[in-house]
Amino acid sequence: MAARNRKKGTVAEQPPWEELPALCWEAVLRRLNSVEDLESVSSVCKQFLHISNTSRTCLSITNRSAPHLGSLLRRFSSLKSIDLRSFRGNPSSVLLEIARFPLPLDRLNLSNQESLRFDGLREVGSKFGALRVLVLSNVGLRGGNADLVSIAESFPSLEELDISCPRRDRSARVTDDGISALSGTLKRLSRIDVSGNRFLSDQSLVVLSVNCPYLRAVEFRGCELITGRGAASLIKNTPQLASLALIGMKEEVIFFEELVDSFRHARGLTSLDFSSSFIWDGLLMSVAEANIPLKSLLLSCTLGFSFDGIQKIMLKHRGIKHLNFVAVDFLTDRDMSMICKDLCSLTYINISHCSNLTMTTLYNLMRQCPFLMAITMETTNLGKDNANETDIVVNSQVIFLSIYTNVNFTDECLKNIARMCPNLQYLDVSDCLKITGNGISGVLKSCPKIRYLEIRGLKNIRNLCIDFELPQLEVLEANDLKLNNEQLTAFISRCRHLKNLDLVHCVHLSTEGVEKVVKNCNELREINLRDCHNVRDDIPFLDWMVSVRPSLRRIVPSCGLVSSEMQDFFLQRGLSYQ
Template identity: 45%
Template sequence: MTENPLDLPPECWELIFNSLNDQSHFESLSLVSHRFLSITNYLRNSLKLTDPSTPFLPHLFNRFQNLKKIDLSEFQGDPNSILYLISRSGLDLESLNISNLKSFPFMGLKELGTKMKNLKELNCSKKFSFRDSDLIAVAETCEFLEVLDISYPENDSSFLPQGFQNIQSFSFYITDSGIEALSMKLKRLKRINLSGNFFITDKSLMFLSSNLVLLREILIRDCDFITQSGISFAMRNSPNLVSISVNGIGIPTIDSCFKESFAYARGLCEIDLSNSFISDELLRLLGEACLPLKKLVLSHCYNFTLAGISFLLCKYQSLEHLNLEAANFLEDESMIDLSKFLTSLNFIDLGFCAKLTNSTFFTILRECPLLSEIKMETTNLGLDDFTTPLVINPQVKSLHLARNGNLSDESLKKLAILCPNLEVIDLSHCLGITEEGIGEILKSCCEIKCLEIKRCRAVFDLGIDLELPKLEVLQASGSALNDHALKMIANTCSRILHLDLDNCLNVTTSGVKEVVEHCRTLREINLRWCDEVNVDIVAWMVFSRPSLRKIIPPCGFAPTESQKNFFLRHGCLVCKG
């Protein structure tokens, strides 16, 4: 009797399915058999909701009973109603994203907080007006939170207080009073993102570091009234602090108290000082602090020199993540010297370093064997050449090389050979490349999952007619892709999930139909500014490709509420063109 290959133990199938990077693949697997449907239902732990058809949602929650994360950031209906449904679903949520909403769902969150005692992570960032009363409501209803994001609220700024002295009495923003109340309630908080809350001051950092013993990560970017004094206090009085992210400090100089505070933060692993005035003296003090530093971000910092960063990197040769974006003093010769200290790196960002060329790229490929991701956007990549032997680096999975005007097809051929296991490559705005170079990348790097060729106006197709079973995301907005390219995609990209054709003027209705008919896993497609695509195609797309979850139609298509709801009932969100 022949064994059925599907008769593996459930544990084996769970391991196989969990090896997939994206749970969206569960949808097609669930169609194979009832057994696969049961396994994928059990394994799904996250869900993003956009459909306001709340009567159907209880069935969804009953189907996926092990959900731990729910994302409502693109939810189209009443957030209070959906939170009521979640609270009564019997789920045991650990993470909830209610960012981007127009108003704070106070009643729904209160109801959910009484039921979900294991809710550890809450994202309330962006869009809705957020004030002290909302913050206090969060603290009172979700008392077991460990991670809280209240960054960048879009408050109504039409009524600004007259002078800083009136801020505490102004009720439309988060203030130090709200942060103090939060710090007295959320005793388990480990990570907080306060970025973009313009009216909090150093007092907020003092409340947090004095009252929250478990606090490990603080993000306070774009907080105008936070000073070096407050940051110093936090580093000196937060014994478990491992990560701090600030920006715009040190103008005109960095005071001694701030410099000395690094010696107190003995557990700091991650430091982000983006857009700051950084002296070599500070870098030397940081190097001498002997921290367990793994991540350093000095993006768009200024005033420091090669000598300062060399000293620091020499001290931290176990660094794994380095961002030196816009360090304009860097040259190919200096990167040859610095690379000797970077053997442990798995990420490097050298974007906007205009003096760096091919030589730097090939140097870090050779000297940094653990590199997984390289960013060299807006450099002089494509110029110069490297005379010493080139080394293949199989660890590199992601290359971000956008806006390199000198990058050529010949350069791409070398990249393809040296980085054979690439999964993500961004070549947007590289005007010197054509489909020949793209074809070389796709032919040599058979693991490519995401290809970005936005605004590559010399790229008319993918330059290859071979099967691309791994390609899932194609960002091609503003490129010269045409119907021939779409036919090629339809025939070779069997697993494409996301296709962005925004402003692809050579694309027509015929080409789009080819893709929709043949790409059975397609979930999102963007056709904005595709003037040759007929708007009448939208309804046909929704009914012809059941896998579609989001369509951005050509300009001129403005679905009525009735039409939008009709499409949503078929599982697809159709936006306004």
């Protein structure tokens, strides 16, 4: 019947997807990966536009978008998070505009503001008193302790607060008195970062532990007056503490027996970060013996301990999922082989700048850690050894691999990685100088799910010959390659869904090659042409790029420096150029 009606022209043909209820489409659209995907979907029909508007929960405000803020806030009525860290200027007017709209806001990021006046912030507080998260990193708090009091009074329901890395002002200091007043009001506080507030002492940790019964995470790197004794008090008085970061603490301020003893009082610690600090085996032994559910251990650039301390923790805490051993340069392949036996739950490891580690360690990780998803082995010694290839096993869980600046890494090594990691999605082999185009094309063929590829500085890539499609590739970082127009366009023609393209200092490219790239990439959103000296950087060419590829949101021209006329051009078209 419907078919007869369509033939007579009495009933318009209705796409089958329009019959689905809006709730079904909302569930689908909420699973999209990015804001960019929502923008694309919103252009399909009015129904999708409405659903995508209500599905969007995050908004970043810049100087370009600020003049249109009112219309944006009307359009996106379900915003829970607003981010002003890229906004330069007086944020008070922006905050006052935000306060005019009945949004379900629970997170506000005001980082990187030179000066923050509290009239706008108080207005936001009066309208969004239930705000849970406030980020004020790298902000000029001119009132010092008084500003902390204003924050607490304006947002009494805060659960997470970041006041790290304050801008220096001799007349405005955050001290223990300010933390005391703040914590006395914010009874729901569960996470706080006070890093860089160098006038805070152990007393701040004591009052936080006493006044905030739900406190679960504290970070205080760069607080020179805080010692291991203060950290011990925090651990003892806060049994529910889940995350502790003792970053950048020197031997003379951390070396206290009270800290060693404190871990036996801990019950909920899941994450410990000792990065850039001096620690010792006795401290690690106390962590090992503590009855804590440790899942994450970070020892990046840490000094004073040995392999014995690490091994003890691995034996006692086999449920660890996240390890960071960056620049723990005494580690050897043999050490890692012993550690790997106890890492059956590991999902992420970073062992960059460990110069003794080779392909043997990589093979062991693949074989002995079945749940491993991400590996970072930058500036190690991959390719230096003659690892036994009979140890190669397939690990389908690994999707992230960053191994840049391994100068001995070869195409053959890359081939072995492709065999081990068929589901790889992110690969960074930048500055692995022995890799050629054959190695890159081989890994792309064996790992068709790669979405993000970094091949910066590969001097031996003279060509990238592929005879297959790359439908998943979205981001290509190809800085400083020697590809010419024909070679680049031949490769890009296989990457129809490319969104981000970085071609910094690709000096063999010309305007003609870039034109072909822009025409071929239907979804291109960002292109960086800085120091591509043979590519035009005048406004007519940039205007042509935008007209041919309206999906573009960011263009970095070859000149690097952007004139005021060019800034106006970018502003008028809603483009970023940095």
